[in-house]
Structure formats: C-alpha cells, structure tokens
Amino acid sequence: MNIYNxxxxxxxxxxxIEPDKVSMYVCGxxxxxxxxxxxxxxxxxxxxxxxxxxYRGYDVNYVSNFTDVDDKIIKAANEEGVDSKEIxxxxxxxxxxxMEGLNVMPATTHPKATEEIDGMIDMIKxxxxxxxxxxxxxxxxxxxxxxxxxxxxxxHKNIEDLEGGHRDIKVTGSEGKEDxxxxxxxxxxxxxxxxxxxxxxxxxxxxxxxxxVMSKRYLGDTIDIHAGGExxxxxxxxxxxxxxxxxxxxxxxHYWMHNAFLNIDNKxxxxxxxxxxxxxxxxxxxxxxxxxxxxxxAHYRSPLNFSDSLMESAKAGLSRIRNCVSDLDFRAxxxxxxxxxxxxxxxxxxxxxxxxxxxxxxxxxxxTADAISVIFELVKLANTEADEGSSYGFIMQMKDxxxxxxxxxxxxxxEAKEDLDxxxxxxxxxxxxxxxxxxxxxxDEIRDELLKKxxxxxxxxxxxxxxxx
Ligand code: AMP
Ligand code: ZN
Numbered sequence: 001m002n003i004y005n006x007x008x009x010x011x012x013x014x015x016x017i018e019p020d021k022v023s024m025y026v027c028g029x030x031x032x033x034x035x036x037x038x039x040x041x042x043x044x045x046x047x048x049x050x051x052x053x054x055y056r057g058y059d060v061n062y063v064s065n066f067t068d069v070d071d072k073i074i075k076a077a078n079e080e081g082v083d084s085k086e087i088x089x090x091x092x093x094x095x096x097x098x099m100e101g102l103n104v105m106p107a108t109t110h111p112k113a114t115e116e117i118d119g120m121i122d123m124i125k126x127x128x129x130x131x132x133x134x135x136x137x138x139x140x141x142x143x144x145x146x147x148x149x150x151x152x153x154x155x156h157k158n159i160e161d162l163e164g165g166h167r168d169i170k171v172t173g174s175e176g177k178e179d180x181x182x183x184x185x186x187x188x189x190x191x192x193x194x195x196x197x198x199x200x201x202x203x204x205x206x207x208x209x210x211x212x213v214m215s216k217r218y219l220g221d222t223i224d225i226h227a228g229g230e231x232x233x234x235x236x237x238x239x240x241x242x243x244x245x246x247x248x249x250x251x252x253x254h255y256w257m258h259n260a261f262l263n264i265d266n267k268x269x270x271x272x273x274x275x276x277x278x279x280x281x282x283x284x285x286x287x288x289x290x291x292x293x294x295x296x297x298a299h300y301r302s303p304l305n306f307s308d309s310l311m312e313s314a315k316a317g318l319s320r321i322r323n324c325v326s327d328l329d330f331r332a333x334x335x336x337x338x339x340x341x342x343x344x345x346x347x348x349x350x351x352x353x354x355x356x357x358x359x360x361x362x363x364x365x366x367x368t369a370d371a372i373s374v375i376f377e378l379v380k381l382a383n384t385e386a387d388e389g390s391s392y393g394f395i396m397q398m399k400d401x402x403x404x405x406x407x408x409x410x411x412x413x414x415e416a417k418e419d420l421d422x423x424x425x426x427x428x429x430x431x432x433x434x435x436x437x438x439x440x441x442x443x444d445e446i447r448d449e450l451l452k453k454x455x456x457x458x459x460x461x462x463x464x465x466x467x468x469x
Pocket of ligand 1: 259263
C-alpha cells in the first residue's frame, strides 16, 4: 500500500514496524459540545483506513484520545455551573453515539487526558532533565523549541518562516518565554479551574503533551502512523514530534496522514466560525450512513464542500448498492440450486477482477472515491447478469462480493435480519389499518412492497402470518 506521508511530502510504500501489525494514533475531539461533521471526517476516513488494513490481514492497534481538559470545556462548565468532568463525560457519551451511527468502530483504546496526568508529568520531567524544557517564575513549564533541531520538519517550515524572521529577539516579560515559538507543557491553575499537583505548580497540562504521552503508553516510542485533520500539522503535530523525539530519543511516527477540510461555501467548517452542522443535525435529515458515503465519495486529501445536492447524490448512490443487494437476495430466494453455467463462471471472474481493482484503488493512498466507482461497476454487473434463470450459487456469490467491498468501507448495505423483521411487522400493521379504513389501494400497495422483499402474507385464523419465499 502507498500512503502520502506529510513528513516527506511523498507517496511511500507502507512498511510496518512489526510484520502484519499496524500501530496507529488518531487525534480525537475536544469534548465540550456535540461533534460537527468536520470532526466526523477524520473519524470516518481513518476508521476506513483501519478497516481496510484489517481486511488486508493486519492486526491494527488503533488509539484515539478524547481531550477532556481544555479552556473550552472549562468555559462550558462555568456557563452551566457544573463540574468540567460533567461536560466532558456528557459529550464523550454523545460522541460515541454519533460514532455508532456513522459505523465508526470504537478504538482499541480511547484514552482521556485527565486519566494520563501522571504520564504527562513524567514526560515533562524528562524534557526538563534533558534541557528541552524550562520552568518560568510562575511555575509554567515551556518546551524549548531552539533545543530541537528538527523543529518545523513536519510542516516544512523553517524556524525563520515560523517566527517571521524574529528568532533572535527574546520574548521575555509576562509570559516568561525564552522564545516566541516555545509552547506550554504545564501551566498554573486559575480560579475555578480543575488542577493537579505537580513538581512545578498546581495546574494543568498544555494541549500537545497528552498525545505524546498516550501514544507512548499505548503504542510505544515509535509508531507506524499518526493521523488527524490537516489543521493539526502545525502547531499540534509539530509539537508532538518535538516532545516525543526529544524525550524518547527515537523517531515518533513513520507515516503522518492528514485529511483535508470539510468546507462549507469553501470555508473550513468550524465551531469558531459558526458555520457548522453537528452530526446530530444531519441525523435529523438523513440516515448517518449517507454521511459516511458522502465523506468517502471524495479522496481524503481533497477538500470537500458540504452541500445538499452532494448529500442527495450520496443517498442515491447508497440506495443503488442496497437495492442491488436486496434484489439479489430476492432472486436467490427463488433460484434453483444448480451447477454454475459457463457464463456465470465468466461473470464471477469479472467480479473477481473488480475486487482486485478495488484493492488497487485503496492501495493507492486510500482512494475511496475510485473504490466506490468499482463497487458501482460490480453492482452494474450483478444487475445485468443475475436474472430469473441464474443459479443460487452464482447470485449469492455476486451478493457476497458487493457486501464484502461495502463492508470494507464500513457501509452497511444489508439490513440486519432483526431490523428487517421489525420493518415487515410495521408494514403488516399499516396494511391492517389501511384495510380497516377501507383503503384497499394502500393495502395492495403494501402487499406488493412486501412481495418485492420476498415476503408473502397469509391470512390465517390467528391473524396475518408472513413468510419468506
Ligand atoms: P478538534 O476537536 O477541533 O480538536 O478536532 C478534532 C479533529 O477534527 C481533528 O483531527 C481536526 O483536525 C478535525 N477537524 C476539525 N474541523 C474539521 C474540518 N472542517 N474538516 C476536517 N477535519 C476537521
Ligand atoms: Zn493530538
């Protein structure tokens, strides 16, 4: 597989540290509100990456954090007059609900910043001991960026660019920083804020240190892949590299993957600009699987503009796959179990070639847009080749191929039996009601609708019974 590596600005062949294993860390959301669909983009993209690697036989150790101590969380807590833990726990729960709707698998580990404070203090101590960090008069601990010669290597900026040519001017005074690029590792508490004891002052960590610590704890000093949205390249990921490599003395991550923004009217969707939809807003209008399909319909490194019309085409695209699967199911229920014909064998070979094409697209830096086109080709092949005379084995193999590839993308295209049963029961109930109201046209319509799903109704003495044909 080739992955575009932000660190080298090149497509590189993926070579894992340990054979058949992938260790991967994805920066997760700050939990002070419901997540918006911009936040959902990295979740869906990197979940798809994980699913694909798993499909290719890798054992993926996937870690994604929740940032549960932060100015915005504290502000939200103060506004509501509750503890900041109440805010973060509430929104972690809500975020997990959204993830479930989007069919984003839970991470192997979902660490929370507030549960990793000891590890952060240890790493900060190491950085101070090695001369990479210093304590200001008020107890703030800063990272000394001048001590890390590779600072800027991920964002491909040199120090002069980053500082606008003012590196030699020392910033002193209120902040107590030696240099304007130095960033906070630990800061003193303020009134009404959560705090922890530390060797420097009662206070709380800066934002960047948590990811260095959690990545080390759950995945080791050097990991295969670190990922997140492109806004994290600088300063967040640059600072994570500076912290981890200075503390551990080895490279932090071999591959850095970044998704482009989800935009609205060509501007980044963000809470601060106020131009966002929450995942919950979208769920009120669409099934969340449509949102997942929409996100996958573009390459992850291309900006994606959110619009109703694109959501409508995503909806139509998903239905096309689902209709194909339910048609194949219906045909299979009527088909004869017989030897495969030569032409059926030929079609299955074409399907196999399409599967290879799908894999080639995904191997090409996770080209989900092309992968979806390949699923459509497969759907077209199934729709034209599976007919009344087709054998059961052929139809089922075509169906399995469509479901298998959709599954790799985390797209649910086959209704779970239970959901289907509930839907059938509801339709039967509606039909009974229609008959009571002497609306026989609607009652017949429902009977036909059920028949299309392969369900026949039988009026019995105990009421209406149904069975699959
Ligand atoms: P935050 O809660 O802002 O730290 O964001 C969590 C994740 O969502 C990070 O990986 C961000 O890069 C990503 N993210 C935030 N807004 C967008 C957006 N509009 N498009 C794509 N990714 C985003
Ligand atoms: Zn991070």
